[in-house]
Amino acid sequence: MTAAAQRTADAAVRQLDMTGTYLNYLWVSGAVILIICLLLWWGWRGRKRRQGDLPAPGDVPAEVLEAEPAAAAEGMVIGTVSASDYLDRIAVHQLGLRTGGRLEVHEAGVAVFRAGSANFLIPADDLHHVRTDRGVVGKFVERDGAIIIGWSLGGYEVETAFRPRHAAEAQRLLDVLHPRTGENPTS
Template structure:
């Protein structure tokens, strides 16, 4: 490398390291601000027989109604491969490399679809959204089925869990 490029390389490296440090600082501060957000329910030892199991991508969990407010605590803000298992007692979210969690059927308030959640934009209605509560805090959890053909069956099974009289489409809540 020519000596005339050394200062430019050093400045570039300093800028890249600085940006990474700021990103990590922002993530840590978000986790600190969200320290009061309750942890999702763990998966019970006994589950009902799954009605539907769908492979796909766990997109993110956000605050209910604000699909741009990523939940950073409890590793809920980390995207990755997952399996959604829907049974009569609730929905098990089985994530690769991150903690699994459970949404009891009585905590499920809404089943919706969207084309975007923080950090992910896809085709129209490509992300299935579950609105649920845990200890009084509302969450929107996004899941993108790997195979489009399974989405209708998944939505049907999920909507069957939502209490009667609740709007399961969520179209008036956007």
């Protein structure tokens, strides 16, 4: 065997040896990713168990579906969080999911329509406050880019965040929501 052929054979053997090393890296990386996914699932399941006493929000009644809203906007329903902590997402009843949607203000309350998730109504009696902010867990936007609606869900204080597509719609929602919560919009 010539020297050149020997070098080629040695290089091929080294390359085969590296294949085993790379496969080991692949298996370790796959195991780490699997463990992280399992921990995420376990944490989400634990969060749902801890929040299991939260009642499901009411469905949007037929009379609200047929009525003309006082104000409405298309945009993104960012999700619902605990009012005391904007990083504590509500996991039960799919309230914490971020979806596209529509917000409508009616006499009966605020109807939240979500793509791919159950729609719900925030009753007018349960509304506490409305404000603008940068967002909540899952989505942060420009200053005052998200409308935050504070309300009671079975005695538990929560906030639902919504980001309208157009600023004019956001202002109209705020103008209609502030009097319904008993707030002065200039404060």
